[in-house]
Amino acid sequence: MNSILKDLGIDDVNYGACSGMNKWSSSQEGGLLESINPATEEVIAGVYQTTEMDYERIVQESVSAFKEFRKVPAPIRGQLVRKMGDALREKKDALGSLVAMEMGKIKTEGDGEVQEMIDIADFAVGQSRMLYGKTMHSERPDHRMYEQWHPLGAIGVISAFNFPVAVWAWNAFIAAICGDTTIWKPSSTAPLCAIAIQNICNDVMEKNGYSGIFSTVIGRGSIVGEKMLNDGRLPLISFTGSTAMGRHVSSTVSSRFGKTILELGGNNAIIIDETANLDLAIPAVAFGAVGTAGQRCTSTRRILIQESIQEEFLTKLLHAYKQVNIGNPLEGGTLMGPLVNEKAVSDYLNAIDLAKESGGEVLCGGTAIEGDGFYVTPAIVKAKNEWEIVQTETFAPILYIIPYNTLEEAIDMHNNVPQGLSSSMFTTNVGHAEYFLSHRGSDCGIANINIGTSGAEIGGAFGGEKETGGGRESGSDAWKQYMRRQTNTLNWSSELPLAQGISFDLSK
Secondary structure, X not given: OHHHHHHOOOOOEEEOEEOOOOOEOOOOOOOEEEEEOOOOOOEEEEEXXXXXXXXXXXXXXXXXXXXXXXXXXXXXXXXXXXXXXXXXXXXXXXXXXXXXXXXXXXXXXXXXXXXXXXXXXXXXXXXXXXXXXXEEOOOOOOEEEEEEEEEOOEEEEEOOOOOOOHHHHHHHHHHHHHOOEEEEEOOOOOHHHHHHHHHHHHHHHHHOOOOOOEEEXXXXXXXXXXXXXXXXXXXXXXXXOXXXXXXXXXXXHHHXXXXXXXXXXXXXXEEEOOOOOHHHHHHHHHHHHHHHHHOOOOOEEEEEEEHHHHHHHHHHHHHHHOOOOEOOOOOOOOOEOOOOOHHXXXXXXXXXXXXXXXXXXXXXXXXXXXXXXXXXXXXXXXXXXXXXXXXXXXXXXXXXXXXXXXXXXXXXXXHOOOEEOEEEEEOOOHHHHHHHHXXXXXXXXXXXXXXXXXXXXXXXXXXXXXXXXXXXXXXXOHHHHHEEEEEEEEEOOOOOOOHHHOOOOOOO
């Protein structure tokens, strides 16, 4: 463990505010935050949290850096991101281990999260040459109309514990090629991952003659987070977290006419019809429900199974669950690590109790594992879609099994939840697949056929509808959210014709 921390520049006690000018705060007034290893309940290291004075300094420096960075041509900004990707490649093993150690996902998933950062860096480099506008025909003679995109400014990124590094990269790398600077407030549950990333940022910026492009503030949401939400100098806040907190973020930022990208709750379902290839469906369901101990926003929560194949499906799924090795996420062979903290275990147990009280039948799991670490057994529960607990996202490995008769009934149940993030259907019936992907099918931001709900690629826009918030991050044209659109009209004639044929004669 010590070698991993040393390789990433992390000490026993760290400071949680850095302006991106390699200037870590030395203030201890914000109080010490201890990072806990959820697999062992041991303290990994401590971080002194950001003070209000630290915050003010960092915002000022980030805004100042933006005024210079926006002058840099976008393809050159892309080269800075390319070098960030190269630095992440060098640190992938150590950083993936830190993600596993601090958050609790298994080592291969931790490495995969870092690879996702590398992938989005590669994507952003290409995108830096494709920040396209449009030209359009003017109704006035000898006029040219076009639109272009300009950087927004210093943007705020507030990320969640479950993807402690990748979500920052989705935002920061795309924002950077757009000409923005980024101030990052990571989850207080995973502060060391942010310190490691900031150390990498500082090194890359210093070697390439930049400063203030990437900054970090680690601290309480009630202090640092609220300041970001209310700060008119931050034109965009990208927030990942709960739907309840997302409502507060949205109302607060919109009250000052700021912009938001919201990535909130998911209650993701897979429909499995009577033609489905169960050899594909079973591992997809198991990974979707058990991977990251059910702590992904795209984790599979509900299975809508055609009645005629329910028993066959459950027999195979229960067998698969018996193969899930629960243990230390850094050890080889582990398929499921711990939940992130004690509260997550309590929420898991409460959800199981509520499912039972509603009439649910627990087919396996549903218990906490005694001993060190926040471990639970993944649960499979026969349930009904309309139950309140099924309508609620529980960030834990609980999978609800819900039978259906007709495809229309399955679609209705699928969509009849408040959230709308990721969805999937397993079928070999082309008509069913097209129906699911049509306007009559899934109402989610992500819809898949014959793959699970979890594990989106960076090339597509990531996000969802309804109480998921409507935000989009990562690929496709998500870059437009980090820029402002400007329509331009240039009159190159010697006349001044007005639009809509209006006459305004001052010659009399």
